[in-house]
Amino acid sequence: MSKRFFCGAAGVLLLANLAMAQNGKIIRGQITDSQTGKPLLGANIFVMPNGSGAISDTQGRFRFKASGSAADSLRISFMGYRPCTLALAEIQDELNIKLEATTLLFAETVVTATRQSSLRAGVPSATELVEINSPQNLARQNLGEALSQSQSVFVKEYGGVNGLKTINVRGAGEGQVLVLTDGVRLNNPQSGSVDASLFSLVGIDKIEILRGNASAQYGSEAIGGVIHLRSLQPAAGFSSAIQTSGGSFGAFNSRVQLGYGSAKWRGAVALDRLVSDGDFPIGDAGKIKRQNNSSQRREIFARLSGNLRDDLSVQLLHRRNRLEQGVPGSLHFLSDDAQQKDSNHLTSAALEWNLSPLLQFAAQFSAERRDQRYDDPDPFFPIASRHHVASDFGSLQNRAKLHQTFDLLIGGEIGHYRLTSTDLGKPERTQRSAFLQAEWQPFLGTRPGRWQIKVMPSLRYDDYPDAGHRASPKLALGLNRQSTTRLHVHGSFGKSFRVPSMNDLFWPAGPFVAGNPSLLPERGREVEGGVLYEFSAAGNWQLELAGFNSKIEDLIVWISDANFRYSPVNLENAKISGVELSAAWRSNGDRLGWRANYTRLSAKNEASGKNLVYRPAEKFDLLANLNLRCFTLGGSFQFTGKRFINADNSRSLPGYRVTNFALSRKILFGEFNTLLHVEMRNVFDRHFSIIDGYPLPGREWRATLRLGI
Structure with a gap:
């Protein structure tokens, strides 16, 4: 009887193995961090020894048909x-896997490079992530300051906190870098660029930097790369923070932030106000101060996101800022009384509807209104300019998972931009776009x-009806x-473009412009490529090397004719x-x-073989921090090489070095979390200009107090 029982059991096991091998078993579940509960993107799930597998998605979830034996x-x-x-x-039911962390690695997640959440170490592009809530960014007063020490990013500053700030990436000018906030374009259709001094960091969780051309994904302006501002996602429950800071040259910044998160809905509201006299000393002697350089900025941020149904989510965003400032001009052409007022209003709504793996719809609609007033009562050349720009934009896309190894994204965009200007009249522009993107991973889910x-x-x-098609x-x-280590190699080749701005096309003919x-x-x-290597040895290391080679044809340049009239x-x-070379190290325990x-x-x-103006040949940045029991010490150093300031390279500005130090202390009072942060910028009081005629401040103090619940 025992023999018949043994044979029967063996037969049942054989049939189970055959059934599993032929039909497969559906394995599904979620993988999270055992301490934080956060989902893990990119975890490997593999049937051993030689079966099938999968990789977890942005929610840590996975689902596949196991082809192994019982x-x-x-x-x-x-x-x-x-x-x-x-x-x-x-395995019978859905799995809930909690993995225990053994080392602290660089598990950074980015969206911009692939239009969906992916590990930064796995996207086929050169990227960087700037965490706004880190100590070194606590006292940053605008977007330009937060980006100034990023890889291959050169911020052109026209005079301290108050001055115009434009962004260059990999030698591409300010009109050749696209700036987004939660997928909404921020580039001004009138100028083609973004003034980074207009935007505080309120409501921003992190900034993604995609280096290299991205017109195949995002269209015009993305020749040099994309800067993407990602909004804050409040944690579960109620949270609040009050922050106030003061500093040199009459600077005072205050911020209030409230957030609430539940199982289905998350919302945040934040207010920010910055005032500055901007009267810093000019030159080594310090006897003359910058005049007409005061400013006042106010900003409101609100965001609400949640699930209307299990398969339908919505996100609402509103950002409004207003900046009033004096415009001192360059040292070569001072303007003692010029004033400028900028006002921006942005509202957007986004929907995601995941019906099935083949139907994953996403739609976004945004409306932005920009107003600028510039007045200079100069008795010889008085100016009173008014500009109003209305931008309406909509996009619709669908991501279809045609196979476990193949995703297809298809979508379209339409934009309408209207300008009402005392200088340019009332030009309009319409944008119609369609895009297609595929992701094929033929060996997805194979053995780690x-x-x-x-x-x-x-x-x-x-x-573009006024600028052609591309x-x-x-x-x-x-x-x-x-x-036990991570090695990532990437390369790409692509084409890009930028349409002329409205200023380039429609500025009326006058005696000077x-x-x-x-x-x-x-x-x-x-064409670009790179390699990224992460490993653990006396801490956690991340080494990165990238190279790029690009050519831009029909570059738009404003030049003067025989009558000294400038035209593009x-x-x-x-x-x-x-x-590009990058190295990062973190000790175990951070x-x-x-x-x-x-x-x-x-x-x-x-x-001509001459260097393009304001493109430094070298840039080096070093950032470091030390976390002690009660204190955090931080510091940074930046070296930027010389910049040529005219086309024939006969004039240049020398390179400069800037050193910053910071000290922070955390104090806990029950549920209250208090942070005191003191920073000294430009410690050695270097006097220099990034742009000819626009000096920057010397040594500067900032002190910040943050109280959070």
Whole structure:
């Protein structure tokens, strides 16, 4: 009888193995951090020894058909966490896996490069993540200051906190860098660029920087890259924070932030106010102070997101800021009485509807209104300019998961931009766009330690009635290997473009300035590649090397004619190439850490061989912090090489070095979390200008007190 029982049991086991091998078993679940409860993106789920597998998504979830036998096991692993192994035959219900962290690694998540959440170490592009809530960014007073020490980012500052700040990335000018906030374009259609001094950091959780051309995904202005501001997501329950700071040159900043999160809804409201006299000393002697340089900025931020249904979510965003400031002009042409007022209102609504793996809809609609008033009562050349820009934008896309290894994103955008100006009249512009992006990972879910391949082709078509149409293709490739270390290799080739701004096209002909309605769009193409390596050895390391080579044709340049009247023309072709080096280290426990970035850049006029103006050949940044029991010490150092200031390179500004130090202390009073932060900027009181004629402050103090619940 025992023999018949043994044979029967063996037969049942054999049938189970055959059934599982032929039909497969659906394995699904979620993977989270055992301490924080946060979902883990990119964890490996693998049937051992030779079965199928999957990788967890942005919510830490996974689902696949297991092709192994009943005797196989399921292994879940993620770099920096202790792996988990389960018997495949014992799995009946949905899994809830909690992995225990063993080391603190660089598990940064970005959205911009692929239009969905992905590990930064796995996207086929050069990216960087700036955490706004980190101690080194606590006293930053605007977007320009937060970006100034990022890899290959050069912020052109026109005079301290109050001055205009524009952003260059990899040698691409301010009109060639796209700025987004939660997917909404912030570039002004009138100028084509963004003034980073207008935006405080209130309501911003982190900033994603995508270096390299991205027109195949985002269209015009993305020749040099994309700067993406991601809004704050409040934690569960009620939270609040009050922050106030004061500093040199009459600077005072106050901020209030409230947040609430429940199982379905999360919302945040924040207010920010900054005033500054801006009367810093000019020159080494310090006897003369900058005049007419005061400013006052107010900003309101509100965000609400939640689930209307299990498969339908909504996000509402409103941001409003107002800046009133004196405009002192350059030291060569002072304006003692000029005043400027800027007012921006942005409202957006976004919906996500996930019906099935094939139907994952996303729609977004935004309306932005910009007003600018500039008055200069100069008795010889009085100016009174008024500009109102209305931008309405909508997008619709669908992401279809055609196979476990293949995603297809298809969508369209439409925008309408209207300008009412005392200088330009009432020009209008319409944008119609369609885009297609695929992600193919042929070996997704294979055994950890083997190479994973990601192929990402993209194609976008943009049509502007006043500037023509353009197709922008791009092919990106990523190779990723992860076990006890992580190695990521990426490369891409693509085309990009930028349409002329409304100022370029429509500025009325006058005695000094005239627009050019015959301008062609700028056209670019770039090849770039890089390698990122993460490992643990006496702490946690991240090493990165990237190189790029690009060419921009029909570069728009404003030049003067024989009568000294300036007008834009498609004059130059530019060749830009460079190398980026980055190294970061964090001790186990995150007590000590540092990051160093170095960029070597060559940006030249192809015809003359001369350097493009205001493109430094070198830039080096070092940031470090030390967390003690009661204090946090921080410091930074920046070196920027010389910049040529005219086309024939006969004049230049020397390189400069800036050193900053900061000290923070946390104090806990029950539920209250108090942080005192003191910072000294430009410790050695260096006097320099980034832009000719616009000096920057010397040594500067800032003290900040933050009270949170």
